[in-house]
Amino acid sequence: MIKSFAKxxxxxxxxxxxxxxxxxxxxISSRFMLYRDLYDEMEISFNSEEFQILGNFDCSLEKNTIYQAYKEILPFLNQEQKEAISHLKINVHKKIPSGGGLGGGSSNAAIFLQWVNDxxxxxxxxxxxxxxxxKVGSDVPFFVSGFEMANVSGRxxxxEFYDEEALKVEIINPHIPTNTARIYEEYSKNFYKPTQENWLNLENQKILEKSALEANDLLAPLLKIHPNLNHWVKEGGFLSGSGSCFWRVV
Structure with a gap:
């Protein structure tokens, strides 16, 4: 079993x-932190007639991030290697919630790329x-980097490695999958106001002194679409990514 961690x-x-x-x-300008207490498990074997991915996914094979990573790595393989991995069966035991903003799909893709490389x-x-x-997803480079914490920019x-001790946090899962494209669309339509501040130099403790709305520009559009999630903001939660999962320090 290979662990595929959340962020x-x-x-x-x-x-x-x-x-x-x-x-x-x-x-974006963001700080990612690997969250080792929540992870998917990937089991890879060679007993399939064709490239196969098994697991509780809410998308087609072609849109699965592991499959997309498979297609992107093919040009780097010789014919024998292509033949070998075309018979992979990848069984993913999903624990990271889909649409939660915790990077489960990106983490899966990154782990697969590293496995093929090795x-x-x-x-x-x-x-x-x-x-x-x-080319697979915007969060994949962070998971490939191997950093515990990193400042992430561009798309x-x-x-870039960020040297500070990891926060001890708990994840709050409201069990409401969100659609990243819809959140960004709502942001672009009604909340678009690019930041002029440099948050990358702020220590984590300074960020924790900010409000949840200040810390994540996608929280406002999320709450417009799912106003009931404001309950978790009142409970001290900070939004992760564009999903519905919150985190708070313990």
Whole structure:
């Protein structure tokens, strides 16, 4: 079993917009922290007639981040390696909630890329794996980096190690999956105001002194769509990413 850990966003600020591969993205300034108390487990075997992913997923195979990572790594493989991994069966025991803002899908993709790199002896460095991973999802480079905590910018592809002790937090899961595209659309339509401040230099303790609305620009559009989630803000929760899960210090 391979563990695929969750993450939280200690803060998330929108800094502007950019085009990538013909698609519009919001650029961010954020601090990611690996959350080791919550993880999916991946079991990889070679007993499948075709590339197969098993697990409690709410998307088609083609939209699965592991499958997308598989397609992106293929150009780096020789014919024998391509044949070998085309018979993989990947069984994912999902514990990270989908649509919770905890990066479960991105973490799965990153772990798969690292596994293929090791298994096939590709010797791709982290920078190259991050480049490949960024084509799959904006959060994948963070998980590839191996950092416990990092400042993340651009559309997620710029990952810089941040040296501070990890926060001790608990995750609050309201069990309301959210749609990232819809949250960003609501933000762009009604709340778009790129930050001019540099949050990357703020220590975590200073961020904890801010309000939840200040710390994550996507909280306001989330609450407009799901106003009942304001209960967890009142309970001291900070929003993670664009999902519905909150975290608070314990």
């Amino acid at each position: 939280i966003n200690i803060f998330l600020k929108i800094t502007g917009k950019m085009l990538y591969r013909g698609q519009a993205y919001h650029t 298994f096939c002896g590709l010797a791709l460095n982290n920078e190259k794996l991050c480049e490949i991973g960024s 997620g592809e710029i990952v």
